[in-house]
Amino acid sequence: MTSLDSVAVFDGVSDLGARSLSWTGDSITAVGEPTGEAQYSVIPGLVDTHVHLLGYAGGRSNVRGFDTFTWPLVTIREEQTLHATANAQKAMRLGVTTLRDLGADETQAAIGRVFDAGILPGPRLLASGPVGMTAGHLDLFTPRAVTDRPPTADSPDACRALVRRWARAGLTGIKTYTSGGVLSMGDKVAWRNHTRAEIAATVDEAHALGMLVACHTHSAEGIQIALDEGMDSIEHGTGMTLDQAAVLARRGIPVAPTLLINDMIARAEVPVSDEAQSIAAALVSARDELLRGAAQAGVRFVLGTDANGYFLEFGDQWRELVRMVEVLGHSPAQALRAATSDAASAVGLGTSVGTIAPGFGADFLVMKGRPWQDVSLLDPDNIVAVVCRGQVVAGALPA
Ligand SMILES: [Zn+2]
Incomplete structure (x- = not known):
């Protein structure tokens, strides 16, 4: 299992606030209580x-x-x-x-x-x-x-x-x-x-x-x-x-x-x-x-x-x-x-990808700022890491 302890989550529909996010292989397993301040955000791929x-x-x-x-x-x-x-x-x-x-x-x-x-x-x-x-x-x-x-x-x-x-x-x-x-x-x-x-x-x-x-x-x-x-x-x-x-x-x-x-x-x-x-x-x-x-x-x-x-x-x-x-x-x-x-x-594919929730495929982006609140952040330069099918395929997960 891999986890992010505290990230601001936009789940594909709305802002869930700070959450922890866990996934195993190509499956999101938990969107839970955060530990600490959320420095980055997560949106679906x-x-x-x-x-x-x-x-x-x-x-x-x-x-x-x-x-x-x-x-x-x-x-x-x-x-x-x-x-x-x-x-x-x-x-x-x-x-x-x-x-x-x-x-x-x-x-x-x-x-x-x-x-x-x-x-x-x-x-x-x-x-x-x-x-x-x-x-x-x-x-x-x-x-x-x-x-x-x-x-x-x-x-x-x-x-x-x-x-x-x-x-x-x-x-x-x-x-x-x-x-x-x-x-x-x-x-x-x-x-x-x-x-x-x-x-x-x-x-x-x-x-x-x-x-x-x-x-x-x-x-x-x-x-x-x-x-x-x-x-x-x-x-x-x-x-x-x-x-x-x-x-x-x-x-x-x-x-x-x-x-x-x-x-x-x-x-x-x-x-x-x-x-x-x-x-x-x-x-x-x-x-x-x-x-x-x-x-x-x-x-x-x-x-x-x-x-x-x-x-x-x-x-x-x-x-x-x-x-x-x-x-x-x-x-x-x-x-x-x-x-x-x-x-x-x-x-x-509405029940398998595009949403950050347990049971969905592990496709998501770790980003700087909260791009769902600011159009200027809708830019690939703000991507910190891309996770596709549970694997980091670009950038790196924050420590
Ligand atoms: Zn065409």
Whole structure:
């Protein structure tokens, strides 16, 4: 058993004051009476509900000779797998101890199994497989001249077959699309993706196999389809109406707003096409007021960044938290709850991680100050130690 004698604890929902914290292996065993003054604080490890691990892991400033579209075309899969593993480990060391990859295939499932088996240190990794149409948002990430393409599905039966392929590969969720997107080449946000019959088949098959369905959408029409067809989460959600916000709030459907990546593309802080920049600028100009209204209406926003190592690096999750405070009007405590206990329950892990309580997995961060009270402390520089699966994976526990 390992213990911290006295730390200020934010358990994922609220401030518990000074406590002692004990864990054995990968399990928190006690949150008890403190002995002495609490010099540091403890919060649960962050949970990012929306990432893409298969991306260049060397950092934005070292990118040479390729962009986010060409990197997968010029890099062999074995090498991509190592980058994905490095991205996941980097996230973990910067305090993000659970990730859900929403563009996964057999590779991310394999990496997750290697982490779970303790072969390599790594975060908890959930992998969701994409089910999209030809000329849909995902398909348009691969240039049209390329013939060896990721799979698409173009009928209800094809959608079911692709869900089954991902289930066989060990993936635990599905990602689907009800509108176009920002970065996809030749795409239009207003394009419908899939017919109702295809969407219904995807959701039915996924739920039959115990998989959550995450829905990419930027348009009010796309959000309506997601609501009508029983999707489990909304990704982006940029064009939601206030009526839809009320329904989302009432049903408690999680929304990952991916604020920072759209800001960066809209401001061309990362190399993007003029087309992508103008789409993002149009989305962002209307977004802040809309999403703030939605937050006031009680929409359940959770941490979801779209980090891919190239635009958003792993570790930029902290900057997204600050944007959630700024754009959504969240308090730092609300933002942290959205990034810990609530994000865990959004991905189906609400009873195993994201909360500091006996019986939960031992994923937590020892930090300076009380970051749930002060937005300026939502910064990886304030991390003293990262504990993931009960092991110290960055920094050192205070004596
Ligand atoms: Zn994404």
